[in-house]
Amino acid sequence: MASSEVGEVTQLDISKRNMATDEGYDKKCIFCKVVNKEMGTELLHCVSQLLYAVTHFLKRLFQKLLEIETTTISHSFDINECHSVLSLPMVSFMIQDEEISCFRDIKPGAPHHYLIVPTKHVGNCKSLTKAHVPLVQRMVEVGKEILEKNNVTDLSDVRFGFHWPPFCSVSHLHLHVLAPASQLTFISRLFYRLNSYWFVTVDQLIELLNSKSETD
Structure with missing residues (x-):
């Protein structure tokens, strides 16, 4: 998420985690806290x-x-x-199941800007292997589903992609879904720029993962 604005700290209005075990949970990961609905979650925005x-x-x-x-x-x-602490508004999950969670980006770069994340902790896109291709594909499917539910019909004018380390602020894998791509703000065109060092499309990531061996 690309933002450095300061806001008041706002807590999630949900009382506790909903996972029975710590499997797939990283206590240091902000998105793990979000998808597990932890009380008192704050998004600490400390520029490294x-x-x-x-x-x-x-x-x-x-x-x-x-x-x-x-x-x-x-x-x-x-x-x-x-x-500074960047506020995390009341999180309203648009889609959530045992595998995938979806919520709005707190600082949208387009009229529609959603984050699709694995419900269990998965590292950033650089840490993925060929075995993660189905997960990435499912994330894309959820992204398209949420766009359609929000009356985005022109799927040729959308942008799906991931920030490539070290240019990602959260280590938990998250897919940016932006639409219409033609209405990206000036700064967003830079942060989510195609063919850049810091942002990769879904197709580019899947091609990279498929080129890896099963043991990579």
Whole structure:
């Protein structure tokens, strides 16, 4: 999720985890806490040195494209703001079962912006193997389903993809579903840019996973 705005801390209005065991659960993972409906979940938005370097790269890119003044971009990505806490609104699950959970991105980059995540903890896309292809395909199916439920009929004008490490802020695998792709905001066009170092499409990821051996 690409955002650095500061908001008040808001708790989930659900009382406790719904998993019987800790299998597939990472207590340090924010999305594990979200999908398990933990009380008091907060999204701690602390910009690391690595992400700070990334934002400086984006800053230079913005300046080159639009000649935006340095002070304007620097304020948005100030490393001194790493103590801030980004609020997590009341989470309303649009779809949730034992395998997949879906909810809105807290800072949408398009009129429709959803996150599709495995209900049990799975690492980022770089950690996946060929065995995860069916999971990725199921995530895509859920993404299409949620778009159709929200009256998005032109599936040729959508963007599905993953941020590639180290450019992902949460290590729990999450698929970005954005529509219409033609209405992405300027910053979103950069954060979810096709053929970039930091964002891969579903097709690119599946092709990569299928090229791996079963033991990779």
